[in-house]
Amino acid sequence: MSRVSLEVNGASVDVEVQPNTLLVQLLREKLDLTGTHVGCDTSQCGACVVHVNGQSVKSCSVLAVELEGAKVTTIEGLAQGGELHPMQQAFHEEHGLQCGYCTPGVVMSTVDLLKRNESPTEGEVREWLEGNICRCTGYHNIVKAVLSCADKMKAGDASAAE
Amino acid sequence: MEPSEQKAVRGVGHSVRRVEDDRFIVGRGNYLDDVKLPRMLHMAIVRSPLAHATIESIDISEAMALEGVVAVVTGKDLEAHKLAWMPTLSGDTQAVLATDKVRFQGQEVAAVIAESPYVAADAAELVEIEYEPLDIFVDPYKALENTETIIRSDKEGQADNVAYEWEAGDKAKTDQLFAEADHVVKLHTHYPRSHPAPLETCGCVADVNGATGKATIYLTSQAPHAHRTLFALVAGLPEQNIRVISPDVGGGFGNKVPIYPGYVVATAASLLLDAPVKWVESRSENLMSTGFARDYHMDGELALTSDGTITAMRCHITSDHGAFFADAQPTKFRAGLVHICTGSYDMQAAHITAKGAYTNKAPGGVAYRCSFRVTEASYIIERLVQNAAYELGMSPVEIRRKNFIKKEQFPYTSCTGFIYDSGDYDASLDKALEMLGYDEIMAERDAARAEGRLMGVGIATFTEVVGAGNSKEYDIAGLKMFDSAELRVHPTGKAILKLGVQTQGQGHETTFAQIVANELGIPPEDIAVGHGDTDNTPYGLGTYASRSTPTGGAATAVIARKLRDKAKKIAAHLLEASEGDLEWDSNKFVVKGTDKSVSIQDCAFAAYTNPPDGEEPGLEGVHYYDPPNMTYPFGAYAVVVEVDPETGEWEVKRMVAVDDCGVRINPMVVDGQIHGGLTEGYAMASMQYIHYDDDGNCVGGNFIDYLIPTAVETPKFELGETVTPSPHHPIGAKGVGESATVGSPAAYVNAVLDALQPLGVKNLEMPVTSGRVWEAIQAAKAAAE
Numbered sequence: 001m002s003r004v005s006l007e008v009n010g011a012s013v014d015v016e017v018q019p020n021t022l023l024v025q026l027l028r029e030k031l032d033l034t035g036t037h038v039g040c041d042t043s044q045c046g047a048c049v050v051h052v053n054g055q056s057v058k059s060c061s062v063l064a065v066e067l068e069g070a071k072v073t074t075i076e077g078l079a080q081g082g083e084l085h086p087m088q089q090a091f092h093e094e095h096g097l098q099c100g101y102c103t104p105g106v107v108m109s110t111v112d113l114l115k116r117n118e119s120p121t122e123g124e125v126r127e128w129l130e131g132n133i134c135r136c137t138g139y140h141n142i143v144k145a146v147l148s149c150a151d152k153m154k155a156g157d158a159s160a161a162e
Numbered sequence: 163m164e165p166s167e168q169k170a171v172r173g174v175g176h177s178v179r180r181v182e183d184d185r186f187i188v189g190r191g192n193y194l195d196d197v198k199l200p201r202m203l204h205m206a207i208v209r210s211p212l213a214h215a216t217i218e219s220i221d222i223s224e225a226m227a228l229e230g231v232v233a234v235v236t237g238k239d240l241e242a243h244k245l246a247w248m249p250t251l252s253g254d255t256q257a258v259l260a261t262d263k264v265r266f267q268g269q270e271v272a273a274v275i276a277e278s279p280y281v282a283a284d285a286a287e288l289v290e291i292e293y294e295p296l297d298i299f300v301d302p303y304k305a306l307e308n309t310e311t312i313i314r315s316d317k318e319g320q321a322d323n324v325a326y327e328w329e330a331g332d333k334a335k336t337d338q339l340f341a342e343a344d345h346v347v348k349l350h351t352h353y354p355r356s357h358p359a360p361l362e363t364c365g366c367v368a369d370v371n372g373a374t375g376k377a378t379i380y381l382t383s384q385a386p387h388a389h390r391t392l393f394a395l396v397a398g399l400p401e402q403n404i405r406v407i408s409p410d411v412g413g414g415f416g417n418k419v420p421i422y423p424g425y426v427v428a429t430a431a432s433l434l435l436d437a438p439v440k441w442v443e444s445r446s447e448n449l450m451s452t453g454f455a456r457d458y459h460m461d462g463e464l465a466l467t468s469d470g471t472i473t474a475m476r477c478h479i480t481s482d483h484g485a486f487f488a489d490a491q492p493t494k495f496r497a498g499l500v501h502i503c504t505g506s507y508d509m510q511a512a513h514i515t516a517k518g519a520y521t522n523k524a525p526g527g528v529a530y531r532c533s534f535r536v537t538e539a540s541y542i543i544e545r546l547v548q549n550a551a552y553e554l555g556m557s558p559v560e561i562r563r564k565n566f567i568k569k570e571q572f573p574y575t576s577c578t579g580f581i582y583d584s585g586d587y588d589a590s591l592d593k594a595l596e597m598l599g600y601d602e603i604m605a606e607r608d609a610a611r612a613e614g615r616l617m618g619v620g621i622a623t624f625t626e627v628v629g630a631g632n633s634k635e636y637d638i639a640g641l642k643m644f645d646s647a648e649l650r651v652h653p654t655g656k657a658i659l660k661l662g663v664q665t666q667g668q669g670h671e672t673t674f675a676q677i678v679a680n681e682l683g684i685p686p687e688d689i690a691v692g693h694g695d696t697d698n699t700p701y702g703l704g705t706y707a708s709r710s711t712p713t714g715g716a717a718t719a720v721i722a723r724k725l726r727d728k729a730k731k732i733a734a735h736l737l738e739a740s741e742g743d744l745e746w747d748s749n750k751f752v753v754k755g756t757d758k759s760v761s762i763q764d765c766a767f768a769a770y771t772n773p774p775d776g777e778e779p780g781l782e783g784v785h786y787y788d789p790p791n792m793t794y795p796f797g798a799y800a801v802v803v804e805v806d807p808e809t810g811e812w813e814v815k816r817m818v819a820v821d822d823c824g825v826r827i828n829p830m831v832v833d834g835q836i837h838g839g840l841t842e843g844y845a846m847a848s849m850q851y852i853h854y855d856d857d858g859n860c861v862g863g864n865f866i867d868y869l870i871p872t873a874v875e876t877p878k879f880e881l882g883e884t885v886t887p888s889p890h891h892p893i894g895a896k897g898v899g900e901s902a903t904v905g906s907p908a909a910y911v912n913a914v915l916d917a918l919q920p921l922g923v924k925n926l927e928m929p930v931t932s933g934r935v936w937e938a939i940q941a942a943k944a945a946a947e
Contacts, residue, residue, distance in 0.1 A: 034196035035189015037412070039361040040445040044865035047361060075189035088187040092179055095834050099667030100186030101193065101361045101412030129873035133865070135361050135413045136667045138841030139873035141834060 006067045008033070009077025017064040024048045024059035027074060035075040035104045039133065046132030049105035050074045056112035058131070075104035078111065086156070087111050087149045096145035098136035106132045110146045118157075119150055171749050173680030174893055177830035180672040181687070182665075191410040194365045197380045199438040202367065203232055205428050206282035207441070208272040208289045209451065210264035213300070213522040213858020214313070215293035217263060217271065225274055225288040230281035233435060234289060235273045235427060237261035245430055247316070248396045251388070251420055251490035251639050254325070255317070256525060258423040263296065265313055265485035266524045267858050268450035270423040275431050275439055298858040299323065302459065302482040302519035313485060313520040325487045325518030330501035331578045336465075336513035339474035343465035347550040353538045354851045354928050355457040355482070355523070357449050357862070358530040359870060360666070362412025364422055364452050365442035368429040372436035376403050379429060383408040383694075384418040385490075385704025386664055388641055390696045392421055397429060408694035414666035415842070416528040417453040419490050419706050449852065450863040453489070454526030456846075457482040458535070462503070462542040470556050472509045472565045477542060479516040481527065487518060488525035490706070491534060492636040492643070498535025499627050501578035505543035506587045506625045506796060507565040512577045522858045531842055531903040533628040533707035544622040544908030552919065558621050558912070559600070562591060566623075573889070580627055582794045583896075584886045586822070591623055594798035594820040597882050603802055603816070611920055616805035617815075618917025624905035625796045628897040629712025633788045638703060645713035646700035648784040649678065649721045653770040655763030657684050661693040662702015663714035668899055669831045670710065674718050676827050677893065681722035682729075683749025683762040700784050708795070708897035711827065712888075717787035719892035724783050729765035732781075735774035736760045793888045793896035797821040799840075799909040805917045810936030812914050814844070814877035819906070822884045824896035832898050833881055839902025840879050845871045846903075847910035851929045922946065 001016045008031060015030055027033040027050070036059055039045035048059040051073040078085045087107050090096065097103040106129070113120060113128045120128065125146045126139070134142060172178050185191050222234040237259035240246040247255050260271050272289050276282035299305035299313065305323040314320045340346060367380040377399055383389050386406040394401040411418060424441045432439040443452065458479050465474040479497060483489075491498050497516035504512050518527075529535060551561040566587040567574050574582040603619055610617035630636040631643030646662040659678055661670065670693060675686035693699055702714060726746065733751035734741045737758055744751045752759040760768075769781040802816040819840055826832045842850075849869035852862035862868035887894025907928065914930050915923065921942040926934060 028195075032198075033189070034193075035191070037193070037362070038195070039363075039412075040865045042445070042864050042866050045361060045445075075187075079188055084187065091187055092183040095180065095830050097183060097186055098669070098834060098838065099361070099411065099413040100182070100191050103186050104189045107187065126873040126876075131872075133361060133870060133872060135359065135415070135842075135870070136838045137834060138837035138839075138879070139876050140837040140841075140879055143873060 002065050004065055004068050006069065007071045009073060019065055021064040022060055023062040023064050023067065026064040027059060033074050033076050037101055037104060039101065044133060046109060047102050047105040049108045049132065051108060051112065056109045075108055078107065085111060086153050090145040090149035090152065094141045094145035094148055096137065096141045102132060102134045106134065106142060113146065114150055114153060118154060122147060171679050171683050171685055173676050174825060174827050176676065176828065178672055178676055178686055178828055180669050182669060182671045193362055193410045193412050194367065194380055194382050195442050197367045197409065199367060199369055202438040202440055203275050203277060203435065204279040204282045205431060205439050205441040206274050206279065206286040207270050207424055208274065208286045210260065210267060210269040210271050212264060212293050212295060213267045214296040214298045215264050216296065217260060218292040218294050220272060221290040222272065224290065225285040228281060228285045228288060230277040231274060231285045232277065233275045233431065235259065235431060240430060243430065245397065245426060248421065248426055249639065250486060250488040252487050253493060253639065254487035256486040256488050258426045262316060264293070266522050267860055268524055273427045273431065275435065298522045300521055300523060300854045300856060300858050302480050302521055305519045305521045306517065313522060323520045325483050325520050326496040327517050328496040329515045331513040332511045333513045335511040336474045336476055339511055340465045340476065343473060344468040345466045345554060347464045347466065347546055347553055349462050349546050349549055349925065351460055351542065351545060351925065352927055353456045353458040353460065353541055355526060356455050356530060356846055356850045357852055357868065358415035358417035358453060358455060358528065359449060359868065360413025360415055360417050363443035363445060363448040364418060366425045366428050367438055367440045368432040369438040370429065370432040376405065377429065378405045378407065380407050380409060381425060382411055382418045384414045384664055384666060384706050386694055386696050387662060387701045388638060388703055389421060391641065392639065393429065396426060405697045408664050411666040415531045416455060416706055418666065419528060420453055420488050422452050445865060446863045449868055450860045451524050453528040454484060454524055454852065455528050455530030456538065457526055458538040460538065460542045462546050464546050464550050466550055466554065470554050470561050470564050472507050474509055475504055475512040477503050477514045481516055481518045482521050482523065483518050484521055484523035484526040486525040487527070489527040489529065490638050492630060492638060493640065494635060495534065498529065499533060500535040500539045502536055502580060502625065502627045503539035503543050504576050504578060505540060506567060506623050508567045508571065509577060514578060523854055524860065529707060531839060531900045533626060533900060536626050537904045540624040540904045541908045544624060545911065548912045548915065559595065562623050563588065581791055582625065583791055583888050583890055585625065585794060585796050586884060586886045587623060587796060589884050590796060590820050590822050591798040593882050593884055594800045594818050597820065597880060598800045598816065598818045616807050616917040618803050618805065618913045618915065620801045620909045620911065620913025620916050621799065622905050622909035622912060623798045625794055626901055626904050627792045627794055628708035628900065629789060629793045630707055630709055632790060641703060643703050644786050644788040645702040645717055646784060646786045647714060647717035647721045648700045649725060650782040651684065651725060651766045653767050655684060655688065655766045657689045659689055659691045659718060660699040661691065661714050662700050663705045663710040664694045665705065668705065668710065668835065669828065673828045673831055674715065677715055677718045678722045680893065681719050682726055708900045711895045712793045712891060712897045713787055713789055715895055716789060716892050717785045720787055721783050721785035724785065725781055728781060729762055731774055731777055732765040732768050733760045736764060736768055790890045793824065793891060795823045795896040795898060795901050797901055797905050799905050801909045801913040803913040803917055805914060805935060807939060810932040810939060812935060816880065817877045818880045818882065819902060820882040820884060821898060821901050822886050823898035823901060824886060824888045824891065825894035826885065827895060835899045836881055836902045837879055839900060840906050841871060841876050842903045843906025844877060844910055847907045847928055847930055849929050849931065
């Protein structure tokens with residue numbers, strides 16, 4: 001067992017993990033943060049995407065012991081002060097989810113996209129989503145939600161700047 | 163009396179945002195793998211690496227010696243409790259854990275129960291099994307010919323590998339029409355083996371309480387009530403002591419309809435060990451062992467007159483079911499509802515025959531996002547009609563129009579015995595062609611052809627049959643296919659609706675509340691919808707085959723109307739008027755010709771505080787709805803593709819989908835269902851395929867080898883609608899969850915074939931991969947030289 005200290009959704013966490021414990025296992029099994037999902041065995045599906053130090057990663061492909069001092073944000077930590085993140089709101093408004101299983105990963109992934117590219121084209125959104133599988137929506141409304149969120153966040157930034 | 167609440171009633175026809183999103187978008191859903199109980203143990207299954215082999219010995223000693231292992235269960239252990247075999251939902255039997263031999267790669271042979279899932283998985287590797295290989299059959303035709311190697315040697319009297327034989331229609335009349343035909347069009351094609359692959363795999367947490375005998379089984383189930391009954395029958399547990407809870411389900415698509423061995427073993431283990439036992443499939447286990455779909459080899463023929471009138475259809479199906487016939491089919495319909503294959507066309511006779519084969523593949527044949535084989539049926543007719551157009555020199559539009567069942571012919575009795583409730587096929591095709599700009603697109607295609615480019619336009623105009631039953635004709639394992647709704651309006655006018663159907667992403671918690679809102683005037687946000695818990699919902703057959711809205715939705719509308727009738731008595735009492743003087747106005751009763759009214763909320767309050775003399779207090783009821791007929795959604799899909807002649811890659815340039823599912827409860831949700839279906843149709847047409855090699859190895863057992871579309875490959879969709887209400891459904895709705903999976907594969911394939919038509923390519927098999935297209939182009943070029 002190894003000891004690792006990190007921050008998860010703003011709270012300090014200090015836990016014993018096995019050297020082979022994956023971040024997704026730490027989150028789901030030790031911290032009961034079950035919003036992060038597992039949909040495959042081979043890092044294809046993206047249901048487990050979380051943020052590590054602000055960047056989206058598949059938590060099934062990161063060892064927990066690598067995360068000493070890291071800041072992890074999961075879907076449970078995305079809404080701030082009772083306010084949904086604009087991406088969560090956009091998914092709700094645009095019907096970007098059905099069964100909801102892929103949703104946490106897709107939302108975390110696309111929040112990172114907009115940090116890197118505040119005005120992505122539809123093609124860029126689709127390319128970015130290559131690592132997230134959804135079996136319900138055909139991606140149509142997911143793409144719509146991301147583009148709508150980008151518009152709203154830009155409009156929000158513009159009005160905040162005024 | 164409390165003041166009335168007046169809120170907007172957003173009933174049928176409103177794109178109400180989904181209430182279930184509230185928990186899903188913040189990661190607070192509760193899926194099967196999120197269920198965690200005190201003292202819970204974990205199960206891993208030991209699976210056969212071979213496709214067909216006798217089991218010579220099983221040594222569990224090393225596995226048992228691993229620290230943290232609690233038990234190792236084999237077929238012999240289950241046999242002692244008469245649990246080694248279980249009935250399937252289609253009247254066959256399936257091995258829970260193999261005792262005699264294994265019949266497919268990935269079959270369940272033993273199970274390890276341990277303190278953690280990781281110890282269980284490690285111990286599963288330590289179970290030593292000796293096998294003696296047997297001849298392997300992965301080709302259904304070869305399996306059917308063979309009477310030496312009987313895959314189902316367990317079945318008494320089984321002397322071959324035939325799972326079933328079935329037919330529908332009129333052979334004599336069909337033969338006569340074929341003999342008289344001016345032209346016969348033939349197509350042999352394979353609808354390939356595919357897997358629904360919902361993003362959440364299957365699993366269960368079985369919690370049998372040794373003190374009370376109560377078995378609470380959390381299950382990834384599309385049909386919790388039916389599963390409970392089967393558990394009672396299989397395990398001999400008293401049904402009132404079994405509670406099946408289907409929590410949030412991460413997609414189903416038919417994969418979560420059958421009962422799987424893992425559920426039974428986990429329940430037996432929980433019973434024997436007096437502790438909760440969790441089993442969750444890995445993705446590979448899901449793809450290799452549970453709920454395959456399709457695998458229909460079809461020989462279709464159309465008889466036509468020289469002017470392009472279809473007179474008759476023949477279809478013979480060789481169906482590969484794998485080692486066990488373990489999907490759910492209505493008892494009378496062994497090949498499903500594949501005899502809907504006459505589709506949208508008026509013809510005089512049809513004859514459909516089907517032969518099911520046992521092979522050494524995983525059990526298959528589930529209706530993957532389709533109503534009992536309607537997908538395969540729609541595919542064969544829509545491919546045949548396009549071929550007929552080409553052979554007769556007609557346009558694919560013209561031949562369809564010529565043969566469509568006309569609007570005035572509904573209700574229409576098909577020559578295979580279905581009574582189509584309503585339709586307007588011309589209007590649907592008109593709309594699709596208008597949206598596409600058909601004439602311009604065809605001109606563009608012809609211009610592209612003149613330049614040597616391979617551009618194609620494909621059409622499919624499908625008719626589905628969904629919403630089983632009526633209960634006279636349709637049952638699953640004897641359970642009649644009705645469904646139910648229970649509605650209780652509380653004193654404050656807020657309601658709880660409980661359903662026999664179960665959602666896996668379809669949004670029932672929102673849309674079924676809208677049905678109540680429509681009928682009873684209570685806003686959807688004031689209605690909590692419960693489902694998936696057999697202790698707390700009325701009995702129903704579950705959600706698959708697009709049956710929730712046709713059956714459960716109808717039950718909901720009817721019970722809401724019954725409560726409205728009761729509320730009217732209360733309203734008359736409150737208004738001191740006679741019932742005959744009252745009229746209903748969306749959410750209140752009004753005394754005709756006056757401004758005196760009471761709202762439904764007023765009536766609800768009075769039902770508990772001031773009921774009329776002699777009237778039973780409360781405002782509550784349950785309705786079991788037995789539909790008089792199925793519903794028949796239809797649509798017209800048009801696809802434009804361009805094929806790269808050098809690589810065989812094809813790209814969807816346009817995808818226009820016009821659906822008619824009758825009245826739309828929540829247009830936003832309907833569109834979402836269609837987007838998903840169009841994507842799965844595209845997936846089937848272009849990439850999704852699980853292949854077996856000659857040794858019976860599954861070659862698609864993970865998401866690296868089993869290709870499913872990402873956002874990059876998935877086309878963009880243009881949706882349109884026509885609305886032809888179902889005349890027999892209480893609110894005129896038909897069901898829509900599967901239309902696009904059913905209708906679209908033929909549209910995509912027809913488009914690629916249209917692109918290759920100038921080269922003389924006549925057939926392509928799904929999935930239409932770039933490799934297959936390239937080979938077809940090369941073969942056509944070689945033939946032309």
